[in-house]
Amino acid sequence: MVDDSSDKGTMRLTANPFGAPVLGLDRQREGAAQSLAPQSRSASRGQAGREAASATPPVPRPVLPAVQRALAKQNEVALAKRDWLMRTRRKLARLSRQQSGLAAYQTITRQQFLDHHYAAHRPALIRGEMADWPALELWTPQYLRDKIGSTPIQYQGGRDKGENYERNKDAHARTMPFDAFIDLITHDDAGNDAYITAYNNKLNGAALKPLEEDLGFFDQILTRQVAQPNGMMWIGPAGTFTPLHHDLTNNLLVQVVGRKRLILVSPDEWPNLYNDRHVFSMVKDLTAIEEPFEAARDIGALAFDMEPGDALFIPIGWWHQVRALDFSVSITYTNFLWHNDFHGDYPPG
Ligand SMILES: O=C(O)CCC(=O)C(=O)O
Numbered sequence: 567m568v569d570d571s572s573d574k575g576t577m578r579l580t581a582n583p584f585g586a587p588v589l590g591l592d593r594q595r596e597g598a599a600q601s602l603a604p605q606s607r608s609a610s611r612g613q614a615g616r617e618a619a620s621a622t623p624p625v626p627r628p629v630l631p632a633v634q635r636a637l638a639k640q641n642e643v644a645l646a647k648r649d650w651l652m653r654t655r656r657k658l659a660r661l662s663r664q665q666s667g668l669a670a671y672q673t674i675t676r677q678q679f680l681d682h683h684y685a686a687h688r689p690a691l692i693r694g695e696m697a698d699w700p701a702l703e704l705w706t707p708q709y710l711r712d713k714i715g716s717t718p719i720q721y722q723g724g725r726d727k728g729e730n731y732e733r734n735k736d737a738h739a740r741t742m743p744f745d746a747f748i749d750l751i752t753h754d755d756a757g758n759d760a761y762i763t764a765y766n767n768k769l770n771g772a773a774l775k776p777l778e779e780d781l782g783f784f785d786q787i788l789t790r791q792v793a794q795p796n797g798m799m800w801i802g803p804a805g806t807f808t809p810l811h812h813d814l815t816n817n818l819l820v821q822v823v824g825r826k827r828l829i830l831v832s833p834d835e836w837p838n839l840y841n842d843r844h845v846f847s848m849v850k851d852l853t854a855i856e857e858p859f860e861a862a863r864d865i866g867a868l869a870f871d872m873e874p875g876d877a878l879f880i881p882i883g884w885w886h887q888v889r890a891l892d893f894s895v896s897i898t899y900t901n902f903l904w905h906n907d908f909h910g911d912y913p914p915g
Pocket residue numbers: 800806807808813817819826880886888889896898
């Protein structure tokens with residue numbers, strides 16, 4: 567029977583042109599559920615069936631322009647109030663270093679990580695858990711080249727020529743033998759043009775598999791019960807730049823080789839982040855904010871360098887940008903022990 571009342575709810579909701587729930591709908595649903603509660607499941611189903619058979623299909627009522635305008639206004643005010651609340655939360659967080667700073671650990675327990683970071687939606691830098699991974703010592707460009715040889719890999723290419731290389735990532739996908747890719751990115755002037763990224767993992771997961779024997783596994787917080795428990799690789803020269811964005815999963819970014827400079831921003835700064843499309847900001851680089859985006863100058867951001875052996879927990883929705891300072895290999899993991907599938911109801915646009 568609850569199903570029956572939610573059908574009504576859907577009809578009302580589709581009549582709302584703004585996609586926002588209509589006030590009173592939940593109360594209406596609750597009322598329907600309560601009035602039917604004493605009946606048995608099968609009795610109420612039978613009655614509903616008879617009613618449905620005899621009732622004429624409801625004709626959707628047109629939404630009056632005045633109602634549409636009122637709903638649009640309500641939506642605008644609701645968004646403005648949410649932005650106000652986010653700004654206020656950031657002002658409060660800035661009062662405390664514990665709230666606004668980056669928590670750093672040598673080691674962390676499963677419970678600490680869950681309570682203070684994963685469930686709390688707060689980043690953490692974990693510096694000692696990967697110290698004994700053989701990859702930290704072994705993975706020179708030459709070692710990687712010898713190990714993978716000429717197996718074809720996918721990478722992002724032509725990034726210097728495409729300003730929006732992240733947004734248009736599919737158009738930048740290229741393939742080449744791995745040894746040729748290493749030659750390409752070990753030139754002094756390699757810069758940002760070619761980069762193996764996590765997006766290329768579909769092909770690279772199998773191609774780079776021999777490297778997995780040099781990795782440990784962070785089993786306090788990750789599960790092996792997924793198709794690719796050992797994450798997705800990023801391999802590139804000094805100078806690669808991943809512009810400001812947020813992800814639709816919680817991520818663990820492990821730095822294996824070289825250093826990366828990160829800027830991390832709380833989603834409470836969203837009102838000043840000029841999010842225009844999907845997970846991207848019109849401000850690509852917070853160190854070079856252009857004039858139309860003045861408000862981004864006021865945001866509180868965490869800027870720090872990751873070194874080999876560091877793991878950064880980036881909670882879903884936290885904005886970040888990443889610049890490689892050296893030849894660099896990093897791995898992104900999303901296979902946490904806890905629920906990490908939230909993108910289904912991320913708003914389109
Ligand atoms: O290392 C990079 O270039 C980007 C990493 C990143 O954005 C991520 O792991 O979500």
